[in-house]
Amino acid sequence: MHPALWVSKTGLSAQDTNMSTISNNLANVNTTGFKRDRAVFQDLLYQIDRQPGGMNTQNSELPSGLQLGTGVRIVGTTKQFSQGNLEVTEQPLDLAVNGRGFMQILLPDGQIAYTRDGQFQLNADGDIVNPDGYTLEPNINVPENATNVTIGKDGTVSAVTNDQAAPVNLGEITLVNFINPQGLQAIGNNLYKATNASGDPAEGEPGIGGLGTLEQGMVEASNVEVVEELVNMITTQRAYEMNSKVVSATDQMLQFITNNIG
Amino acid sequence: MDKALYIGMSGAKQNMLSQQAHANNLANVSTTGFKRDFAQARSMPVFGEHHPTRAYAMAERPGSDLSAGALMDTGRKLDVAVEGDGWLAVQNQQGEEVFTRSGSMQIDVNGLMRLSSGEMVMGNGGPVALPPFDNVQVGADGTISVVPVGGPPDQLVEVDRLKLVNPPREALEKGEDGFIRRRADQALDGPEPPDANMRVASGFLESSNVNAVEEMISNLQLSRQYEMQVKIMTTANENSEASARLLQNL
Numbered sequence: 001m002h003p004a005l006w007v008s009k010t011g012l013s014a015q016d017t018n019m020s021t022i023s024n025n026l027a028n029v030n031t032t033g034f035k036r037d038r039a040v041f042q043d044l045l046y047q048i049d050r051q052p053g054g055m056n057t058q059n060s061e062l063p064s065g066l067q068l069g070t071g072v073r074i075v076g077t078t079k080q081f082s083q084g085n086l087e088v089t090e091q092p093l094d095l096a097v098n099g100r101g102f103m104q105i106l107l108p109d110g111q112i113a114y115t116r117d118g119q120f121q122l123n124a125d126g127d128i129v130n131p132d133g134y135t136l137e138p139n140i141n142v143p144e145n146a147t148n149v150t151i152g153k154d155g156t157v158s159a160v161t162n163d164q165a166a167p168v169n170l171g172e173i174t175l176v177n178f179i180n181p182q183g184l185q186a187i188g189n190n191l192y193k194a195t196n197a198s199g200d201p202a203e204g205e206p207g208i209g210g211l212g213t214l215e216q217g218m219v220e221a222s223n224v225e226v227v228e229e230l231v232n233m234i235t236t237q238r239a240y241e242m243n244s245k246v247v248s249a250t251d252q253m254l255q256f257i258t259n260n261i262g
Numbered sequence: 263m264d265k266a267l268y269i270g271m272s273g274a275k276q277n278m279l280s281q282q283a284h285a286n287n288l289a290n291v292s293t294t295g296f297k298r299d300f301a302q303a304r305s306m307p308v309f310g311e312h313h314p315t316r317a318y319a320m321a322e323r324p325g326s327d328l329s330a331g332a333l334m335d336t337g338r339k340l341d342v343a344v345e346g347d348g349w350l351a352v353q354n355q356q357g358e359e360v361f362t363r364s365g366s367m368q369i370d371v372n373g374l375m376r377l378s379s380g381e382m383v384m385g386n387g388g389p390v391a392l393p394p395f396d397n398v399q400v401g402a403d404g405t406i407s408v409v410p411v412g413g414p415p416d417q418l419v420e421v422d423r424l425k426l427v428n429p430p431r432e433a434l435e436k437g438e439d440g441f442i443r444r445r446a447d448q449a450l451d452g453p454e455p456p457d458a459n460m461r462v463a464s465g466f467l468e469s470s471n472v473n474a475v476e477e478m479i480s481n482l483q484l485s486r487q488y489e490m491q492v493k494i495m496t497t498a499n500e501n502s503e504a505s506a507r508l509l510q511n512l
Contacts, residue, residue, distance in 0.1 A: 002278055004285035004481070011289030018292065038336075040366060040378040041293035043286070043440040049279065050322065064324045067438070068279060069286030072293055075379050078368070080338060100396070179394055180369050199371040209412040210396035239291045242474050246285050249485045256489050257274075260496050 003068070005250045010071030011243035014041060017074045018236050025224045026233075033116035033190050034222035035079045036229075042075040081181045084116075084223040086215060092149050093120040093128060096220040099212020101175035104137040104201075105130055105191060112137055114176060114201070117190035118219055132189055140171045153213040155206045175211045176201035265308075265316055270494030276303055276321040277488040281481055283323060288477040294334075295364025296470035297326045297436065298477075326436045330363070331471035333463060340367040340375075342400055343466040348428035348457060349442060352381040353389060359453060360441035361427060361434070363468050375406075381441075385422035386456075392421055400424070400464040426460040 018039045028034040049066040086096045095118030097103065102114035113134075120136060123129045126144060128136045142149055146159035146168075155173035178184060183197025194201055207213040283301035290296040302324055305317040333343050342365035344350060349361035366378045375383040375390040382389035385406075392398065395408035397415065404424035409415050433448035444450065 003282040007285040046438045066322045072289040
């Protein structure tokens with residue numbers, strides 16, 4: 001069959017994948033702590049149809065050969081861990097990381113996941129939990145009679161209780177960092193898991209050793225830029241249309257030959 | 263049998279190959295740093311014991327268009343675009359040094375700087391390795407400096423410098439993996455020397471240099487040409503039918 005048909009097919013499917021990346025970014029424009037993805041395109045292998053420098057006749061060499069590309073593919077998506085805007089919410093348990101680092105969440109299966117989404121609440125036992133009900137790690141328990149919870153920039157959590165004038169220290173929130181955050185595996189629900197590519201988590205006190213500070217009463221907005229995504233969407237759509245044009249032109253050629261010969 | 267049938271067939275087949283080249287360019291319209299391939303046709307005379315009136319067509323790729331694509335602003339510090347002529351040197355899985363203008367780089371677990379597709383980025387003396395850092399900066403001449411973990415932001419440490427090379431364009435060709443390298447007959451004895459005059463822009467990527475409209479028009483033009491070759495084939499067929507009829511009536 002016509003090779004251009006398959007080449008344009010790879011173009012169509014790559015642009016298709018790109019479109020779903022873009023639409024996922026746009027869909028998450030309001031997701032707290034979301035980091036946008038960018039699709040990485042790469043050309044496929046080239047086939048040597050005629051070797052450059054091959055002998056054409058005994059006395060002449062082909063000055064240039066014929067090397068044909070076989071299309072394109074999306075080799076991966078990269079998450080862009082740039083800082084999102086910090087939005088003031090005035091909620092005492094809303095936390096934003098200003099700078100590098102992730103908060104840790106204890107999953108029900110005992111594994112640790114990492115997040116930049118700091119919309120925390122209390123559960124019935126007084127533990128600080130994320131919107132899915134998973135506890136923050138290290139676990140912080142707020143006593144029932146606490147009236148005012150303060151979380152410092154370095155992660156120190158303290159509260160004033162009814163029976164004591166001085167604030168009580170409830171624990172420390174730590175952050176972790178990775179040498180290659182782009183290697184983290186996104187598992188949905190604003191959570192990431194460590195992989196071989198991301199490296200091991202390096203835990204530390206917020207604000208020290210390159211980690212960002214914790215900001216109470218704020219959340220980090222999504223870092224999706226709507227205008228950029230819309231422009232990407234337009235270019236993707238046009239590229240898709242043009243590749244499909246090649247498919248239909250190729251199809252017409254095959255139709256033409258079957259109608260006229262045979 | 264009329265040889266025109268074969269001439270028409272060769273034209274149609276070579277048109278298809280050229281179309282693949284253009285379709286590949288169009289498919290890579292979003293590939294960063296992609297350089298479009300040229301496709302041209304050449305006439306190849308048919309040799310033999312006859313009057314030399316016929317020439318077959320032969321499609322070939324005389325080279326790739328190495329001109330620069332537009333710069334796209336990504337804002338990511340490890341995205342690097344080469345300004346003007348020249349290339350970033352990277353090492354592929356076979357340990358061979360190849361050139362690219364697609365400079366979207368990542369740091370792996372061991373601190374090695376790699377392209378998104380896995381090739382190691384070359385520095386002054388081999389692949390670039392970065393220590394754990396809080397912040398990284400790629401300067402205009404390719405110098406990479408970092409703020410080490412926990413270090414004060416005013417004390418940037420120079421780590422390495424990207425290997426930027428500028429071999430003559432006519433010595434380069436695109437390999438089977440899509441990377442640019444020296445042609446075998448233009449190979450140097452040692453590694454490619456770095457060019458100190460080159461400049462890069464950090465926070466930018468170079469888009470593909472494919473002109474989508476041009477590729478589409480080429481494709482349409484080639485499909486019309488193909489139809490004409492098919493027409494030649496049908497005409498040759500009709501001619502031989504006509505002569506067969508004449509012979510029957512004798």
